[in-house]
Amino acid sequence: ESTSLGEIIRSDFPILRQKVNGRDLVYLDNAATSQKPNYVLKALKDYYESSNSNVHRGVHYLSQKATTAYENAREKIADFINASDHTEIVFTRNATEAINLVANSWGDLNLGFGDEILLTVAEHHSAIVPWQIVAKKKGASLKYIGLTAGEVPDIEQLKKALSKKTKLVVTHHVSNTLGSVLPIEDIVIWSHEVGARVLLDACQSVPHMMVDVQKLNVDFLVASSHKMCGPTGIGFLYGKSNLLSSMPPFLGGGEMISDVFQDYSTYAEPPSRFEAGTPAIAEAIGLGAAIEYLSGIGMQRIHDYERELADYLYYSLTSVPNVRVYGPAPSEIIHRAALCSFNVENIHPTDIATILNEEYGVAIRSGHHCAQPLHRYFGVNASARASLYFYNTKEEVDHFIEALRETIKFFSI
């Protein structure tokens, strides 16, 4: 059997060599955050060792070196998602802040009484709560579409729910709980037909597959560095140039201004307009290194390998008696991300995750995965979730499944 991508690549990730309670760590919580390769760790260390300085407007050598590295990171992101211009990339703390930026800037300017924001019931809290806050302020409302019998967001229902009142569609590309992958190009075409804009939450897709914002034609896209081999503390908003240029600032301070007078200021052009204060320079450079690393492997290669892992995980997990997996069965039409949220009859998911960690060194997540509306939709408070990345292997899935069977036996005595 040929050596898998996971087996080839995992030596790049020092953390994966750890033991947990004497057992090899089996890290299956990648939808929460990914691990970091040596290439990224080195980029962070090199920055602080040889380039650290504050960015923009500095005339000395180090400031120019740091500025170049910071702006190069922005260009790498733009290329990675095929944005038409690097000024369409705004650095934020994470995807959550990127969504809040759109809600407080574009939302405040464009939402009014009676307007509707259309979401799926599977959205992450970061894609829901900012819109609840701005909708309350503006007299707008949130409208949700449910799931099909196959447990994917019902896009036919979405199409029917669109109307002249719909000003914005907020949707995930890949669900962090269902593992479902949505047909974004269609959703964008339907949304634009009624004059609605589309904000794509790509947190669980950008790390795992080619995402081309021009092909998808989304108006906004958000993603987080820490889910794609990059450091925490940095994420980004992609916004079409004409939209960003029309938007007022989100946070006020240095860097985002053109001139400051005593009682008013003029603002910089995007992206600086939305980047107040000293940015997370090292983190941006770390994200740029993560993109170089992923691109070096190839997103198609990563995606193909993860599809194998996705099917292997799904069918291994659904073969365990009394396990209920949420989300669609993989098929030719519907492919799943390499993550499965599940429950085991009469055993609390946190008990499952605790024993898997304590006795078997397996790291999965338990809880609501910041998707409480979706869990309520299924009539449960919580679930367990195993989520893989390209450095995981089928052997790790086998270890997880064996450990799960033992854990179920333990609780069934």
Ligand SMILES: Cc1ncc(COP(=O)(O)O)c(CNc2co[nH]c2=O)c1O
């Ligand atoms: C689909 C989706 N949207 C938004 C976010 C927010 O990203 P952040 O701003 O970087 O936190 C997450 C993080 N999801 C998870 C974080 O921890 N467990 C998770 O499933 C996510 O999975």
